[in-house]
Amino acid sequence: MARHPSSRPHLLKLSSLMAISLVLGSCSGSDVLAPPGELLSLERANPVIAPEPQPAFSYPVAVPMQSSGGGNLAEGQVAQPVVTGIGTDSPQLAGAAPDPVVITEPVDATPEAQKVGFLPRFSNPAQTPAWAGGMPAAEKACRQRLKRLGVRFRDIPAINPGRSCNIDYPIELTALSGGIEIKPAAKLNCQITEAFAQWVKNELAPSVRVRYVAGISSINQLSSYSCRTMNSVKGAAMSEHSHGNAIDVGKITLNSGTSISVRKPGFFAFREKNLLNTVRADSCKYFSTVLGPGSDVHHKDHFHFDLRQRKSGYRHCSL
Template sequence: MVEPLAPAGYMMAPADTPPQMGSMRTVEQLSGYQDGSRPFSLAEEEEVQAAQQLGAPEGYLRVPDEAEPLVQAEPMVSAEPLVQAQPEPIREERVAYIPRIEDPIAKPQWAGGMPVSERNCRQQLKRLGVVYEDIPAVGNGRSCGIAHPVKLKQLSGGITIKPAATLNCQITLAFAQWVKNDLAPSTRARYLTGISSIQQMSSYSCRRMNNNDKNPPMSEHAVGNAIDIGSITLNSGKLIDVRKPGFFAFREKSLLTNVRSDSCKYFNTVLGPGTNRQHADHFHFDLRDRKSGRKYCNMGR
């Protein structure tokens, strides 16, 4: 049997060839045979117009098979120029920082700190190796009080003050210098050992002088300008009592005599056993400022 010839412009695909995805068909295939025996539908006409717009090869149109999904093209969005947001300028605020000063020595006097004399005094204490603590002002009425007191705890060489003494800085400095320069060397020369501790019997105390006057003036203790010493303990454990020693206590007598003579170079007032009954058991040292400028150092008996 002779197979009929395909119309011009139409190619017969072999019977055993499966349909290809997206196969190309000629315009004549969509528009019918040349003799017009095949009708030209509206859908085929739209396909032909689409092929012409997409620029397919002349006479061909890519027609998707039923199994190939149709992908709808995303609408084109006009690209607008990107404008980068400019950061806001940083505003610099100038703030005046005032340092917080905790050290009363470093705090200036105009800000409520210590006077220059008080600061200088404390610097000398530190150079001597004195251990002390700055404490708040103490006072009781007009006649008693210390504006810038210190609590004396330890002297040069590790000599402990028992109990810690509340004093002004000036008497503290004079006492520390006397112990370091005279008392400690004198004790070591006589006992071949150092001082462990000093027992103080009175420091700041709001009271009057201990004398026989009916209306005695205020004591230097009332302004923290005096200290009383009752005994001295050596590193060997020996206790030296300030009371008048016995007849055969030669080393104690020599030491206490040396205390009376040397201490007057540092203090304006030195009282002790033999002065009166009020000072029979202790030495009293102060920096009383007399109008005459004279010192009162009672050597006792």
């Protein structure tokens, strides 16, 4: 049967469309040919670009470095750090030094500390110079003499409860030369402590050994610093005890266990009487005031020693 001539162009057009479909199918990798009517709806997929892997090591902008010649580089921010070991598992900064250890001290926020914040700090008041608020030179020299005398003591905070009672640089006396203990420990200024230590070493201890053979084990003090008036009488002048400038001795204990109480000896107590009279007379070379049994009713059972300053330089030694 012969085909109609008018159908040839139609067949040519259909063949062309099928050829185009075969080409597109082979490019997309699909085995299924899309129908001609859907060719216009096909879209080309955008390519997916994977990100490049980032290095695990990050380089700081500014690092401390040294030049190859050993000298320091100019100060400032370094834009291009020198890194060694690139391409390995352990890249390092060339010339990088460990961070310095910074030690900070607590800051004293008191106004006094702020005024002298630029001054060096001193932990020991006795070693602090006077211009930095430490002890005067005379106080330091006194303490050096105490050490040479074999005195055991320690510095304690200033005592200043009021205008009438105070010790600017007090010490706590615990023992004298030869290990003689002071019971209880006495709070005094350095000057009376030195005079007392010299009296015990030069007068009391030798006199006791001559008369009793045994040495002194301890001295019982009845009063050192005490914020009170003279003899604790109301309205009287302030006592030297209120400035730690006096000490009262009530009993002396020997190594043998013998105790010598400071009181008026009995009639037949010749050795005790002689000892007390001797040390009482010799004590006036060291103190400006010496009182004891027989002086008045207030000193019937102890010796009172002080360094009261009198304008005339008079020493009151009641013998």
